[in-house]
Amino acid sequence: MRCSTVFRSSGAPLYGTATIGNGYLFLPVPIHAWGGNAINERWASPDMQKFIDEITEGGIRVRLYDPKELPEDRAFFFSRMKYSGSLIENLRNFGFRVLDTPGNTLVFICVHGKRDACCALFGQNSFVEASKKYNGKDGVEIFRCSHLGGDRFAGTGIVFPSGNMYGKFEGSDIIDIIKSELNFRIHHEKFRGCVFEDKSSQIVRYAAASLLGECEHRLHIEVIQDITVSPNGEITIIATIKEKIFVIRLINLDFEIAPDCRTLIKSGTSIQKSLVVRCIEEKMNR
Numbered sequence: 001m002r003c004s005t006v007f008r009s010s011g012a013p014l015y016g017t018a019t020i021g022n023g024y025l026f027l028p029v030p031i032h033a034w035g036g037n038a039i040n041e042r043w044a045s046p047d048m049q050k051f052i053d054e055i056t057e058g059g060i061r062v063r064l065y066d067p068k069e070l071p072e073d074r075a076f077f078f079s080r081m082k083y084s085g086s087l088i089e090n091l092r093n094f095g096f097r098v099l100d101t102p103g104n105t106l107v108f109i110c111v112h113g114k115r116d117a118c119c120a121l122f123g124q125n126s127f128v129e130a131s132k133k134y135n136g137k138d139g140v141e142i143f144r145c146s147h148l149g150g151d152r153f154a155g156t157g158i159v160f161p162s163g164n165m166y167g168k169f170e171g172s173d174i175i176d177i178i179k180s181e182l183n184f185r186i187h188h189e190k191f192r193g194c195v196f197e198d199k200s201s202q203i204v205r206y207a208a209a210s211l212l213g214e215c216e217h218r219l220h221i222e223v224i225q226d227i228t229v230s231p232n233g234e235i236t237i238i239a240t241i242k243e244k245i246f247v248i249r250l251i252n253l254d255f256e257i258a259p260d261c262r263t264l265i266k267s268g269t270s271i272q273k274s275l276v277v278r279c280i281e282e283k284m285n286r
Contacts, residue, residue, distance in 0.1 A: 003258045004118040007152040008168060012255035012274050015206035018165035018193030019149030022059035023079030024158070026108060027096065028067035031144060036114045038064045038146040048094055055087065061195075064146040065108060073097045076106065078160045080196045105181060107134075108145040109157040109174065115147045116260050122155030126174040133175050140178060150192070151260040158195060162217045165192040185215040200226050204239045207248045207280045214241060227275075235275060238283070245283040250275045 033042040039052055039062065052062050060079075067074070075096035077088070091098045109127045113120025127144050134140040148156050153167030157174070159181045166177050169190050180187040188209035193202025200223045208214040208221065224245070225238035235250040254271045258264035 001264065002118050002121065003116070003152040003261045003264045004122065004154040004168070006264065006269055007257050010255045010257050012257055012272075013276055014153060014167050014190065014192045015188075015277070016193055016199045016203045016275060017150055017153060017167070018195050018197075018202055019061065020198060021061035021195055022081055023061070023077060023083065024160070024163070024195060025055070025060055025062045025091075026065045026076040026143070026145060027062065028074055029064040031066040031111070034064055034112060034114060034146050038112070038115075051090055051094070060087075063108070063148065065143040066111075066145070074099055076100075076160070078163060080163070104139045104141050105178070106160045107140065107142045107157060107174070107178060108148070108160075109142065109155065110146065110148045111144040112147040116151035116154070116262070118151055118154035118261060119147065119156070122170045123157070125171050126155045126157070126169055129171050130174045130178060134178055138182060140182070152257060153192065156192070162186075163194045163196045164217055165195050166190040167192045180215070181217070184218055185209075186217045188215060197221075198223075200237050200239075203250070203275060203277065204237060204241070204246075204248055207277050208241050208246075211277070211280045212241070212246075234278075246280050247283050248280045249278045251278055252276075 029043045039049060056062060073096055075091055075098045077098055077100045088098050109123050110119045111123035111127060130142045135142045150156060155169045156167040158165045162181060164186055167190060177187045177190055186209050188206055191206055201221055204221050204223060221239055221241055223237060223239045227235055227237055229235050237248045239246055252273045253276050255274055256269045257272055258269045
């Protein structure tokens with residue numbers, strides 16, 4: 001039994017689970033050097049580790065990708081915020097050629113088996129399927145990467161430049177996800193959320209896609225009123241979608257899951273709450 005198998009059978013939602021960051025930095029490090037903790041002395045000097053600690057405190061998520069036969073100096077940086085040139089300059093001083101506007105659609109799939117077996121189990125076969133179909137074609141590049149967050153959601157990955165994170169995929173599922181992204185749409189069935197948006201916005205984007213059919217990932221969304229709870233326990237988010245105001249109604253439900261395989265083996269499953277979207281309604285002006 002795996003943590004991802006437990007999650008799949010639990011019926012718990014994926015949306016609202018994307019790992020939020022002010023920016024995402026992917027560094028080229030061969031997979032054999034990742035270990036259980038990707039940021040380690042096998043490849044990173046003390047100065048490099050200190051630099052990573054500093055930018056992590058500033059909200060930047062640092063991940064590794066396997067460069068394979070490609071040049072091992074390409075670092076990818078994605079953000080919707082403007083950073084000073086010092087971040088890029090520091091990376092260059094460490095020997096990385098930083099690409100912050102790569103132009104192509106880049107897909108990072110977690111295969112970090114030394115962190116959790118589920119990532120290797122579902123991530124590797126998804127990487128193989130995606131590479132067969134897309135790598136080097138239609139402006140798509142596929143990479144194996146280190147832990148993205150949420151072992152139980154495996155397979156999991158992020159597509160850039162949209163920043164949309166997906167989970168619970170395996171094999172050819174990733175092909176459908178990439179097809180949607182190339183058409184500037186989200187694949188809502190596997191959608192965890194955009195990593196550059198907060199949890200409420202991730203939930204609203206899912207609701208717009210699944211219940212309204214508004215799947216375009218560039219769709220402008222703005223949360224007006226964050227989560228509020230009514231006396232009967234109903235939870236609401238009020239947001240604008242395409243300049244119209246909508247009320248998204250949710251409920252907090254219990255699900256029996258395990259956060260990762262180690263926890264599952266050691267202490268079994270536990271009850272955790274997740275927000276479940278009930279409906280989305282347009283708010284009519286009176």
